[in-house]
Amino acid sequence: MTKLVLAIDDDKLVHHIVDEALSRTCKILHAKNGEEGLRLANKYRPDIILLDVEMPGMSGFEVCEQLKKQSETADIPVMFLSSRTDISERMRGYNAGAADYIVKPFNAEELLARINVLDDYRKTSSKLKQDVQRAQTTAEIAMTDSGDMGRIMRYVGQSYHAHDLSTLSSYFLEFFIPMELDVAVAFWYRQSATFYSSEGVIQPIEQELFEKHKNGSRFVDFGRRTIINYPKVSLLIKNMPVDDAGVYGRYKDLFPHILEATDAKIKDMEVSEDALTKVEHIGQVFAELSDHLSGVGNHYSGKVAEFQSLIQSEQLTALQPQERERLQELYKHFTYLSDELTIIKYKLGEVTEMRQQLIESLNKIAKPWDEGEVASQVDIELF
Template identity: 70%
Template sequence: MTKLVLAIDDDKLVHHIIEEAISHFCKLIHAKNGDEGLRLALKYHPDIILLDVEMPGMSGFEVCEKIKKSKKLADIPVMFLSSKADVAERMRGYNSGASDYIVKPFNRDELIARIKVLDAYRQQSRKLTQDIRRAEMTAEIAMTDSGDMGRIMRYVGQSYHAHDLTTLSEYFFEFFVPLQLDVAVAFWYHNSEVFLSGNGALQPIEQELLSKHRDGSRFVDFGRRTIINYPKVSLLIKNMPVDDNAMYGRYKDLLPHILEATNAKIKDMEVSEDALSKVDQIGRVFEELSDQLGGIGGHHSNKVAELGELVKQAQALDAQALTIEQVSELEKLHQHFSFVDDELSIIKFKLSEITEVRHQLIESLNKIAKPWGEEEVAAQTDIELF
């Protein structure tokens, strides 16, 4: 289906570049300033808005803020087009409500790819109304200090039963539902990054901000957003109550507890996964050695048997054909190879024992990673506040 894109920019060349890039799969509407852009947005309700930052009259940030304050337009993803690439500008764009930010000059493929990502994000967001209803229902749960501690204890118990990021993230996001916080998270797992959102859709600019601030301060505040960083997890709170000092302080005291537990759990998952991987690798090496020794051992046993027959034949020969010393040397050689054959058999047996122990170790490590199997864990909504 053709997408309707509104481009708001005072530069005719930019409009031409955008037209050339996306006309094969998008219908483009042109606006030369913010006022015209808002009017056309209300009239046509486009799927995506491409918005210049620096324009005569209203700036792109002001236009974006007006779009996001409009009930009719708030759900439309906005991508900023700007010649400024610094993080401060991106954060300002995100604070004004943008979903993405692309730096001029941009190439055709990059623009197309980002438009497709934003369209997928919007489609995904539309399917999440049931989750929003669920959040509204559970948001009525009382939140006293003891209730907070009860939820933290419940989450710690739940995380103990999680042995993969999918399960852990389900418990993690469930924790925030009663708090009425809209959050996204980045798990820094092994050498990869996994981005997830409480409402199921994570905007490209959110991923970028989490990545850029990963090695920053423990708390990064910008506008109504806050990023809290730990080595293995970073949390983005999209609606931090900065105007309510008491609530703001309470969350800053509360949330590090859940992040510490999450950080510890991810480290534990990495250690368990590494251990399983190493045990599996060692086991495969020993199995290969066992197979190789099996082949060598069979060949060696045949040769030992042949040598034994030669010794018997030599012993039966006439004394003039073979001296006693030569026969004795053959017997010693046969004894030596028989000894080696016995040693090879023992090594094969020991390798089979190691292989069996390796299987037992894998089972033990799996039990540690999944201590209670598929046992159901109570949800945050089942907590009895005390």
């Protein structure tokens, strides 16, 4: 299905680049200022809006804020076009409601790629919106301090039984449903980042903000949004109740508890994965060593048998008694070594069995029982 894209910019060159990049896959509407852009957006409801920041009359930020205030256009992804590269400009755009931000000058290939990302986000977000709303409607839990801490304890129990990031994220995001908070989370697992959102998909600009502030302060506040950072997890709250100082302060005291528990869980998952990897490696080394010793042992046993036959043959009757005694002692030595090799092979077999038991134990730690046995946050009893 052809995407409908609205480009709002006072620069004719930008409109030309947009045409060049998207004309084959999209139908394009053009507006030269904010007022015209708002009118076209309300009339045609485009799939995606490209919006210049600096324009005569209304700025791009003002246009975006107007679009997000209107229910008819609030869900349309907006990508800002700007010549400024600083992070504060991106944060201002995100606060205004943008889903992405591209810096001028840009080429046609880059624009098309980012348009496709936004279109995927739009489709997935629309599909999941009803599920999110249904979950928010059914999750009615009293918001007392004891209730909050009770749900934190429940989350800690749930997280113990999570053995992958996807399961952990579902428990994590579920925690915020009763508070009607729109959140996204970044898990910094090993050398990579994995993102999840209560909306089902994360916007490109949100991902960029996570990455920019990963090593920043514990709390990063901008407008109604707050990022809380821990070494292995970062939380973005998109609708903090800044107008209610009591609730706002309570949330800032409360959320570090769940983030600290999540941070510890991810570290534990990394340690468990490292242990499994090392056990697997040790197992491979022992298997190779066992095969090698088995081959050596078989060859050695064959040579011992040949040697025994030799010293019992008539060819050695001509040897002096002292020489025959030395050969008998040497045969005993070879026999002893052969017995020791047999014992080593047996011990290697025991190590292999213990390795398999260790793997099973580590897997049980990672996944103690079926996820279906873990209670949901919506089933919690407050105390």
